[in-house]
Amino acid sequence: MNNFKGFSKKIIPPATILNPLQNRKYFLTHSETSGEWLLSIGTNFTDEKTLPSNIFHVIQAQWTTRMGEYVLLGKIAFDMNECVDSLTKVRYMIYQKDLPNLMALIIEADKDFFSYHPILLDAPIHIQYKSTIPDFYQTLYLGTPRKFLTKESIMT
Numbered sequence: 001m002n003n004f005k006g007f008s009k010k011i012i013p014p015a016t017i018l019n020p021l022q023n024r025k026y027f028l029t030h031s032e033t034s035g036e037w038l039l040s041i042g043t044n045f046t047d048e049k050t051l052p053s054n055i056f057h058v059i060q061a062q063w064t065t066r067m068g069e070y071v072l073l074g075k076i077a078f079d080m081n082e083c084v085d086s087l088t089k090v091r092y093m094i095y096q097k098d099l100p101n102l103m104a105l106i107i108e109a110d111k112d113f114f115s116y117h118p119i120l121l122d123a124p125i126h127i128q129y130k131s132t133i134p135d136f137y138q139t140l141y142l143g144t145p146r147k148f149l150t151k152e153s154i155m156t
Contacts, residue, residue: 006035009109012042018116025062026074026106039109059102059127063120070123072145074103077130085133092129092136099127100142107148114145121146 011017015024020043027040037058045060061074076095095102103125107114114120125142 007037007039007105007109009039009041012040012044015042017112021063021070021117021120023062023064024113026059026110028059028102028106030058037105039106041110059106061106061125061127063123070120072120072123072125074125074127075130076127088131088133088136092131095129099140103127103142104148107145111149114149121149 014020023043025042025045027042027045029038029040030036031038045062059074059076061072063070063072065071066073076099122144124144126139127142128139129136131137
């Protein structure tokens, strides 16, 4: 995670360090000019249209339930309103490499939440790559928060 300089976290009320559990949302953004990363934690996703042009969203994720079990569902959009397939491919390759570290940023930034809600430590994390190019549209299983908090490899 040494490549992710200038990381900061913002909790947006009514969310707190410990709540809510259901529908807790994460919105990770990156500034192309400063290189800074900002994680917003709240109950709503930030409207992408309100972001400055040099800031783009990287990951949106939220806690929800599927068949009675908690799961962290996230998405990454690659296309970024671009028509150039080669740029989408480059972004895809970058995210393939950096996604474990980006997810570790999110999980570690919210570790007090996991201490308060240990039921989530073994909940699955699924991230969907969204793209208009079918080869890049897929859903990945990244493991569980416990793996990130105990520094286990998620590739095992």
